[in-house]
Amino acid sequence: MPNQKPSLKRRTFLSAGLAAAAGGAAISCGGGGTGEGWRFFTAEEARTVDAICERIIPADRDPGAHAAGVVNYIDIQLAKRFKKHQAAYRKGVAGVDAVSRARFGKRFAELPPDQQTQALTEVGAKSGAFFNLVLNHAMQGFYGDPRHGGNRNMASWRMLGLPLPPVRGRQHYDDPKAG
Amino acid sequence: MALKHVNAVIVGAGAGGGVVAKELSAAGLSVALLERGRWYSAADCRKDDLCNQRTQVLGAKFGPDDERNPRVAVDGKGRETVVVASDGAYSNNAACVGGGTFSYGAMAWRYMEKDFRMRSTYGAVAGSTLEDWPIDYFDLEPYYEKAEWEMGVSGDVSNNIFKAPRRKPLPMPPLPPNREYRILSPAAKRLGLHPFDIPMLRNTVPYNGRRSCMRCRWCVGFACEVNARNGTHNTVIPEALATGNCELRTDCMTREILLDARGRATGVAYFDANGRLQEQTADLAIVCGGAVESARLLLNTKHRLFPNGLGNRYDWVGRNLQSHTYPAAIGLFEQEVYDDLGPGAGIAICDYNHGNPGLAGGAMLANEFIRLPYQFLSAVPAGVPQWGPEHKNFVRNAYRRTISIMGPVQEMPVFDARVQADPKVKDYWGIPVARLSGGKHPHTLEIAGFAAAKAEAWLKEAGAIRTWKRLPGASLSGGQHQAGTCRMGNDPKTSVVNKDCQLHEVDNVYVIDASVHVTNGGFNPALTILANAYRASGNLLKAWKGSKARS
Ligand SMILES: Cc1cc2nc3c(=O)[nH]c(=O)nc-3n(C[C@H](O)[C@H](O)[C@H](O)COP(=O)(O)OP(=O)(O)OC[C@H]3O[C@@H](n4cnc5c(N)ncnc54)[C@H](O)[C@@H]3O)c2cc1C
Ligand code: SF4
Numbered sequence: 001m002p003n004q005k006p007s008l009k010r011r012t013f014l015s016a017g018l019a020a021a022a023g024g025a026a027i028s029c030g031g032g033g034t035g036e037g038w039r040f041f042t043a044e045e046a047r048t049v050d051a052i053c054e055r056i057i058p059a060d061r062d063p064g065a066h067a068a069g070v071v072n073y074i075d076i077q078l079a080k081r082f083k084k085h086q087a088a089y090r091k092g093v094a095g096v097d098a099v100s101r102a103r104f105g106k107r108f109a110e111l112p113p114d115q116q117t118q119a120l121t122e123v124g125a126k127s128g129a130f131f132n133l134v135l136n137h138a139m140q141g142f143y144g145d146p147r148h149g150g151n152r153n154m155a156s157w158r159m160l161g162l163p164l165p166p167v168r169g170r171q172h173y174d175d176p177k178a179g
Numbered sequence: 180m181a182l183k184h185v186n187a188v189i190v191g192a193g194a195g196g197g198v199v200a201k202e203l204s205a206a207g208l209s210v211a212l213l214e215r216g217r218w219y220s221a222a223d224c225r226k227d228d229l230c231n232q233r234t235q236v237l238g239a240k241f242g243p244d245d246e247r248n249p250r251v252a253v254d255g256k257g258r259e260t261v262v263v264a265s266d267g268a269y270s271n272n273a274a275c276v277g278g279g280t281f282s283y284g285a286m287a288w289r290y291m292e293k294d295f296r297m298r299s300t301y302g303a304v305a306g307s308t309l310e311d312w313p314i315d316y317f318d319l320e321p322y323y324e325k326a327e328w329e330m331g332v333s334g335d336v337s338n339n340i341f342k343a344p345r346r347k348p349l350p351m352p353p354l355p356p357n358r359e360y361r362i363l364s365p366a367a368k369r370l371g372l373h374p375f376d377i378p379m380l381r382n383t384v385p386y387n388g389r390r391s392c393m394r395c396r397w398c399v400g401f402a403c404e405v406n407a408r409n410g411t412h413n414t415v416i417p418e419a420l421a422t423g424n425c426e427l428r429t430d431c432m433t434r435e436i437l438l439d440a441r442g443r444a445t446g447v448a449y450f451d452a453n454g455r456l457q458e459q460t461a462d463l464a465i466v467c468g469g470a471v472e473s474a475r476l477l478l479n480t481k482h483r484l485f486p487n488g489l490g491n492r493y494d495w496v497g498r499n500l501q502s503h504t505y506p507a508a509i510g511l512f513e514q515e516v517y518d519d520l521g522p523g524a525g526i527a528i529c530d531y532n533h534g535n536p537g538l539a540g541g542a543m544l545a546n547e548f549i550r551l552p553y554q555f556l557s558a559v560p561a562g563v564p565q566w567g568p569e570h571k572n573f574v575r576n577a578y579r580r581t582i583s584i585m586g587p588v589q590e591m592p593v594f595d596a597r598v599q600a601d602p603k604v605k606d607y608w609g610i611p612v613a614r615l616s617g618g619k620h621p622h623t624l625e626i627a628g629f630a631a632a633k634a635e636a637w638l639k640e641a642g643a644i645r646t647w648k649r650l651p652g653a654s655l656s657g658g659q660h661q662a663g664t665c666r667m668g669n670d671p672k673t674s675v676v677n678k679d680c681q682l683h684e685v686d687n688v689y690v691i692d693a694s695v696h697v698t699n700g701g702f703n704p705a706l707t708i709l710a711n712a713y714r715a716s717g718n719l720l721k722a723w724k725g726s727k728a729r730s
Contacts, residue, residue, distance in 0.1 A: 056566040062575065081237050117567065135566055140236055143552040143574075144229040148237065160552055160578045162396075163519055 073141030073150030193278020195692030196467030197411025233400025242274030247607030270657025277412030334378035503587030510643025523549030542586030
């Protein structure tokens with residue numbers, strides 16, 4: 001369905017990015033920002049990266065990377081810790097869209113899931129380093145702490161059945177003798 | 180203004196340095212303790228699973244910082260890369276008061292008798308500098324005991340029939356077993372193995388005025404929120420300060436050891452927290468920077484008499500960098516085995532440390548610390564796709580149903596696994612950085628394969644429906660258990676310090692940390708570093724004849 005209502009999806013998506021940007025007010029805007037709420041990505045790049053992450057961790061009975069805001073994690077980190085990866089993303093994301101256009105005539109985010117998977121497999125074979133970078137970052141954004149901008153609503157932790165909210169310890173519940 | 184002269188300047192407030200500071204200051208010596216990192220507190224525990232000392236994808240929480248402390252890593256093909264602390268190839272341990280002991284897992288192992296006599300036990304191993312220690316287990320035994328009782332160790336090793344003789348039991352009982360323990364213990368016994376409770380530098384009852392462990396999810400790599408884990412930062416260092424004889428200076432990066440015309444040490448030069456170069460004069464210079472940084476400091480100390488670095492006449496400084504090679508086996512169970520009780524690791528066996536046919540040594544095997552979701556991803560087996568629906572599904576189904584068993588393989592030291600001072604790259608302060616090169620000995624990998632198979636058999640017996648192994652690669656071993664770079668020995672031609680940890684070349688410079696380990700045992704090294712620091716401090720004090728400085 002994402003490709004049936006692209007405009008709506010885009011809007012919710014951008015507002016999600018903006019909300020998170022407001023939440024992280026201490027973080028300055030990255031140089032490549034477009035003023036649309038992203039720190040590093042252009043809106044188009046963000047859409048592509050969001051779609052890539054969703055293929056890496058797709059929604060099923062539990063939320064996937066899109067719902068967990070994984071692209072937001074990557075965008076925030078590219079403006080901070082991952083500055084050294086900025087060039088790789090700029091080039092790599094363009095490369096993914098180029099592969100998609102060449103193979104299927106559309107940008108990556110506009111392809112149906114099975115074609116996205118095919119395009120990504122091709123990217124993985126052609127530019128493995130970039131693919132692995134996004135793969136690692138997507139996993140961090142999905143399974144890591146929500147404080148870094150991903151794992152919205154602790155989506156992955158709920159999926160794994162980790163007691164929520166994180167309790168301080170266990171012994172003071174289980175063992176009344178504990179000092 | 181010149182700094183006040185002290186009896187001893189200690190570089191590094193980690194495991195070794197913390198103990199030395201306390202022993203010397205308690206004996207009345209004046210001590211300046213220099214630490215390049217900061218002093219964190221229990222309140223600095225932010226449970227950040229992407230930025231801690233174990234998972235460093237967003238930085239090494241307890242130092243050093245990525246910005247100012249590069250290193251050069253040379254890979255197996257000779258390619259050089261400038262790396263930062265949060266990169267794997269950096270071989271980071273930590274940089275803060277407490278050093279590695281601030282955020283460690285706190286396993287508190289004594290090495291076994293044979294661990295000090297590897298060469299006599301197994302003979303020469305081609306391509307390895309395998310050697311005996313110049314001291315034996317019984318030289319260290321009283322100091323193991325001292326470390327256990329002064330700093331606080333819990334556990335129960337009475338069922339470990341392989342343990343070296345000991346006089347006293349541990350001061351604290353083990354934590355109650357978690358679910359993994361209850362599954363693994365009977366399985367080990369069915370296999371004829373001898374499981375027991377891992378000794379840990381962790382309070383399980385109130386001890387030393389601090390409370391007991393509350394079994395949280397964020398142990399190894401994090402600060403302990405309730406201060407129940409015992410490192411030098413909350414035991415010996417505060418005691419040293421309480422004597423009034425020890426001054427701790429944080430954010431102070433030592434550049435070199437200062438030497439007089441005859442080549443004796445007169446103190447150290449360091450950059451203080453404001454980046455100003457300071458000279459701290461002292462009767463004794465004691466290097467406790469950890470295996471990589473201690474070697475770097477000696478190599479960066481150049482003098483007419485020591486053109487290749489202090490203590491390095493025979494080219495042994497920085498050599499034999501070793502750590503532990505960690506093979507693992509992971510088992511998937513039908514039932515849930517995750518119970519959210521930290522620290523997670525609790526049960527171990529020493530059946531495979533020695534006496535393994537055809538192998539020079541072995542490893543202790545234990546269940547792994549509690550796994551946070553992101554960390555768990557490295558346990559996903561090779562057959563599962565790396566991404567997509569199957570990967571997600573696997574993680575969802577397996578997270579609460581896996582047990583991981585691993586062990587620190589005692590490595591065969593390699594002469595060419597080494598730390599050098601890089602000829603080109605300098606850090607923020609302009610000091611040549613550590614350059615790391617070399618790799619593992621093939622026999623180390625053979626032992627790792629053996630240990631992984633034993634771990635897998637244990638999991639199978641415990642009822643795992645599917646098991647798989649994680650085998651280490653041949654790249655250089657350093658990191659958290661780094662050791663060996665300033666070998667202790669009787670022969671000045673094949674070692675750096677004597678058995679009192681004093682440089683063969685200069686009698687008022689000591690190295691007291693993991694650098695002096697000849698071999699590194701099939702166990703996590705911290706308790707041995709602490710015990711040896713107590714021992715070396717005692718011998719230093721016996722030889723101490725008072726200050727030679729004119730005041
Ligand atoms: C996450 C983690 C888990 C671990 N788990 C265990 C475990 O369960 N059991 C175990 O036995 N071991 C464990 N370890 C390893 C253990 O912490 C180390 O073996 C031990 O701390 C090493 O002691 P050391 O004295 O050699 O060096 P360190 O403790 O590293 O101390 C060296 C100190 O010197 C400082 N320094 C270095 N150079 C300079 C300089 N030029 N100027 C000023 N200061 C300097 C450093 O900043 C550092 O603080 C773990 C380590 C980590 C990080
Ligand atoms: S598990 Fe225990 S010792 Fe470890 S951090 Fe938590 S409370 Fe501290």
